[in-house]
Amino acid sequence: xxxxxxxxxxxxxxxxxxRYFQVGSEIVKALRGVSFKIYEGEFVTxxxxxxxxxxxxxxxxxxxxxxxxxxYYLDGTPVRKMSKNQRAKLRNRKIGFVFQNYNLLAxxxxxxxxxxxxxxxxxxxxxxRREAAVQALQAVGLGDRMDHKSNQMSGGQMQRVAIARALxxxxxxxxxxxxxxxxxxxxxxEMLVLFQKLHQEGHTIxxxxxxxxxxxxxxxxxxxxxxxxxxxxxxxxxKSAAEALAALPQPQDD
Numbered sequence: 001x002x003x004x005x006x007x008x009x010x011x012x013x014x015x016x017x018x019r020y021f022q023v024g025s026e027i028v029k030a031l032r033g034v035s036f037k038i039y040e041g042e043f044v045t046x047x048x049x050x051x052x053x054x055x056x057x058x059x060x061x062x063x064x065x066x067x068x069x070x071x072y073y074l075d076g077t078p079v080r081k082m083s084k085n086q087r088a089k090l091r092n093r094k095i096g097f098v099f100q101n102y103n104l105l106a107x108x109x110x111x112x113x114x115x116x117x118x119x120x121x122x123x124x125x126x127x128x129r130r131e132a133a134v135q136a137l138q139a140v141g142l143g144d145r146m147d148h149k150s151n152q153m154s155g156g157q158m159q160r161v162a163i164a165r166a167l168x169x170x171x172x173x174x175x176x177x178x179x180x181x182x183x184x185x186x187x188x189x190e191m192l193v194l195f196q197k198l199h200q201e202g203h204t205i206x207x208x209x210x211x212x213x214x215x216x217x218x219x220x221x222x223x224x225x226x227x228x229x230x231x232x233x234x235x236x237x238x239k240s241a242a243e244a245l246a247a248l249p250q251p252q253d254d
Contacts, residue, residue, distance in 0.1 A: 010073070011172050011204050012038035012061065017070035019056050030056040032227035033070070038173070038206065043199040045215045046208045048224035057224065058208050062175055063091040075172040092120050096166030100178035102158045104150045104165075110137060111146040114165045121169065136164035140194060156187040163194065173204045180211070186248055192217050192241035217241050 019031040031053050038044055048054040059065040060072055063079055066087070072079045075094050079087060096117075097103075104113045114133035118124045124132065137146055140160040150158055159179065166174055176195070180188035196217060199205055207214060215221040216239045223231040 008039040008041070010037045011040050011075055012036075012206070013071075013073040014060070015071045015073075017060060017067045017072055019053075019060065019065070020068045030227055031060070031067070034224075034227070034229055035070075036222060036229060036232055038204065040172075040204050041199075041202050042220055043195070043205045043218040044207070044220045044222060045218045046206060046222045046224065047210065047212060047215065049210070051226075052224040053227040054208060054210075054224050056227075058175070058177055061206060062095060062097065063087040092117060093169065094172040096169060096171035096174045098159070098162050098166045098174060098176040098179045100181040102150075102155075102162045102182075104158055104161055106150050109147050109149055110142060110153070110161045110164075113150075113161055114168050117165060117169045132168050133164070136168040137161070139167065140164045154187075155183050156190055159183065159187075159191055160194070163191075163198075167198075167203075173206060174198065176205065176207045176209075178209055179207065180209070180214070186245070186251065189241055189245040189248065193245055196241050217244075 014034050014036055017031055017034045018029070021028045021030060034053070034057065046054060046057065056065070060067060063074065063082075066072075066080050066082070070080070074090060077090060079090070082090065105116070111130065111133045114136050115129045118129040118132060134143075134146065137143060140163050142157065142160050142164065145153060145157060148157075153161070163174075180191050183191060192214070195205055195207065199219070205218075207218060215235065218235060219238060220234050221231065222229055
């Protein structure tokens with residue numbers, strides 16, 4: 001497996017990945033031979049309608065499932081033959097997840113939520129966990145909300161906490177699953193501003209979405225249909241989420 005091309009490091013590589021499921025007497029071919037590479041520092045959207053294989057691919061990328069055949073390399077490590085525990089350790093070290101529903105612990109403060117992934121990392125003691133969580137929250141603009149609980153925050157603030165939690169382990173890739181799906185238009189663009197900032201800082205981002213507009217703010221788009229990659233295109237004219245946010249009408253008081 002090649003890990004370098006044009007001096008760019010390959011963070012994600014899928015080589016003819018297929019994923020089949022037995023449903024009753026039928027075989028469902030969710031992924032039918034998916035191959036692509038994602039390089040360090042890219043901001044990639046993965047899109048597809050219902051039934052395209054998008055969710056199955058997300059489970060592969062997140063090390064939540066393994067291919068029926070083919071191989072998946074995460075930061076150079078082959079995943080398919082790993083045990084569930086091995087994949088869990090790799091996932092915790094290499095992937096930062098951002099979910100549509102935030103997945104925060106309700107009665108826990110922002111800083112405690114962000115500390116959570118480091119609880120499984122023996123390299124961090126309690127003081128180091130707290131320092132890393134504080135830095136991650138400051139990076140997403142929540143330095144003044146560290147002691148707030150989920151029921152004291154807006155949807156946008158909760159998603160920022162979720163992004164900080166995804167960043168705290170310094171993962172190889174941020175994997176966002178419909179990360180703006182539960183947010184209103186203004187808050188969605190605020191999140192896109194943040195993702196573009198993280199991209200500019202060098203983070204590798206994979207944004208799984210059904211919203212084609214998101215692709216206009218990313219550097220590359222992969223489109224799935226019927227379990228195959230139908231399009232894989234670079235975006236030469238990346239739109240500014242900050243400009244789009246500034247152009248929105250100001251919210252009116254009810």
